Amino acid sequence: MSDIAPSIDGEARPSSGSSAKVAEFRSHWRALLAVVIGLSTGAASTLGYSHGALIGPLEAEYGWSRSYLSLGITAFGLAVLLGGARWxxxxxxxxxxxxxxxxxxxYGTLLASAPDLIHLLPFWLIYFITSIAGTGATAAALTKPINDNFFAARGIALGVAFAGIGLGAFWVPLATxxxxxxxxxxxxxxxxxxxxFAAAPIVWFLLGPSADAAATPAVTHAGKDELDGLTLHQxxxxxxxxxxxxxxxxxxxxxxxxTSHLIPxxxxxGASPARAVAIASILGLASMAARLLVGFALDRARGPIIAVLVPIVASAGILLLLPGPVTAPFAVLLIxxxxxxxxxxxxxFTSRYFGHRxxxxxxxxxxxVFGISGGxxxxxxxxxxxxxxxxxxxxLACVSLTALAALLATRLGPYRFETRHTVSH
Incomplete structure (x- = not known):
């Protein structure tokens, strides 16, 4: 198994300073807003972050165990595994x-129909079918407009986009x-x-044809195809x-x-349901801030360094769950x-190590793979x-896993595709 490092000789390398970043945001802010809305109302948010608040009522009405109810999130992960690459x-x-x-x-239609289907199909199967439909409005597809249209500011743009999921982690539990x-x-x-369902026309309006590289390439590339990179098989x-x-x-x-069990x-x-939800909602606000910070850092520092720090912070937060309610807000903040x-x-990293093709x-x-892992x-x-x-x-098991992630991050090498493209206006 060997890394494939395609040549990047002869590529244009215009400045990636602040003026280029501002120009990218000015040109593609509508696409970015569309991605934020899509991610904050899509399956990863509305299905994933409502689950903790729904465990108690479903457990009380049907007598299902928490492991059985957790199969809903497992089914979501399996759907993402099977459908992510296809979407x-x-x-x-x-x-x-x-x-x-x-x-x-x-997805919106199926999620709204879940209470009617629950008498006809197993709980996990309802979540699986709904998630298969909803995976097209997750990061599996919605990161493409960001990577196709942002180059100098790609890190911060991804941070802003993924803040949509952090926004969902904040509002969905409270709303549920x-x-x-x-x-x-x-x-x-x-x-x-x-x-x-209501978010769909908004995303359609904001994510116009000009934002889709599949319809109108938004970049030019000196001497090479704008979709330079490796295939999946490579x-x-x-x-x-x-x-x-x-x-x-x-x-x-x-x-x-x-995170999937914070509320229970x-x-x-000993926390009341309302207080448990309030503490857990800190997760979304912290996640929004962190995604912006991580995106900002990825544009300015070596990515592998960030990849080491993130799991270290996660490990500290998970450990703070052990003492109980006293440290719970600080634990959720760090997580x-x-x-x-x-x-x-x-x-x-996918765009920097494997390109855009x-x-x-x-x-x-x-x-x-990450979806089924979370499930x-x-x-x-x-x-x-x-x-x-x-x-x-x-x-304790979760702390061990995040510590392992920090160790693995030290093995990441230099980027293969560090090219800078020029933005077409």
Whole structure:
């Protein structure tokens, strides 16, 4: 297994200073806003972050165990694994605009129908079908407009885009709890599905044809094709590809194993449902800030250094969950500073190590692996609680995984595609 390092001789290298970054944001702010809205109302947000608040009502009504309920998130992860690369490849071919809007429409309809389907199908199967439809409005497809249109400011642009998921981590738990209090858990599903459906035309309007490289290339490249890079098969033959997957998997297992159970964890420790949700909502705000910070840093520092620091911060936050409610807000703050950054970093690294030729397929495949990893982490944490009546062992396992991720990050090498493109105005 050997790294493929294509030649970049003769490429244009215009300045990537602040003026170039400002020009990119001025030209493509609508596409960036569309991605933020899509990610904050898509499956990763409305399905993933509503789950913790819905566990209690579903457990009370049907008597299901937490491990069984966690299978919903596992099913989401499996759907992302099976569909991520395919949705990514579709965005490479048809553009993220069509893919994301279609996904939001079908996903929103299915999520709103979940309470009616729950009497016909197993809980995990409903989540699996809904997630398959919703994966087209996740990072698997929606990172493509960012990587196609931002070059000098790609890191910060990805940070802003992924802040959409952080925004979802903030508003979705609070909204879900409020909706449950107003009309019950069925009403919460109906309302969340309607929000995703309503976001589709907004994303269609903002993510115009000019934002899709598949429709109108937004970059020029001296002497080379604007989609220079490796194919999925070429990337899969490199050491870096598998190192990124193992690193991202370990970090995802460690972080999601805790974040998916924060609300029931705090409730079990004695917090009221409202206080548990309030503490957990810190995760979203911290994640939004961290994604901007990480994106800013990726444009200015060596990425592997950032990849070491993020899991170290996550490890510290997870350890602070052990003392209980006293340190809970600080724990969630630190976890939030790392939460989701692995997805941001891997998206950035994918473009820098493998180029743009099949970015959607390569990143979609990686995103799928991380999705099933997060789903398995949620189930395992729930199973550990069911068996031991405590989350302590799960906390220790998650710390070990994030520490492993920090160690693996030290093995990342230099970028293969550090080219700077010129922006067409």
């Amino acid at each position: 990514g490849a579709l965005s490479d071919r048809f553009g993220a605009r069509r893919v994301a809007v279609l996904s939001l429409l079908v 709890q409020w909706l449950i209090e107003q009309g019950g858990w069925r009403f919460a599903y109906h309302a969340l599905g309607a929000m995703s 990337a899969a033959r490199t050491r870096t590809f598998w190192l990124l997957i193992i690193l991202g998997t370990a970090l995802t297992l460690g972080i999601v194993g805790m 964890l705090f409730h079990h420790a 939030g500073l790392a939460f989701g950054s692995e997805i941001d970093m891997i998206a950035y 099949e970015f959607g397929a390569i990143y979609g495949w990686m995103f799928g 398995c982490a949620s189930y395992l944490s729930g199973a550990i609680f069911d068996h031991f009546g405590s989350y302590h062992l799960a906390i």
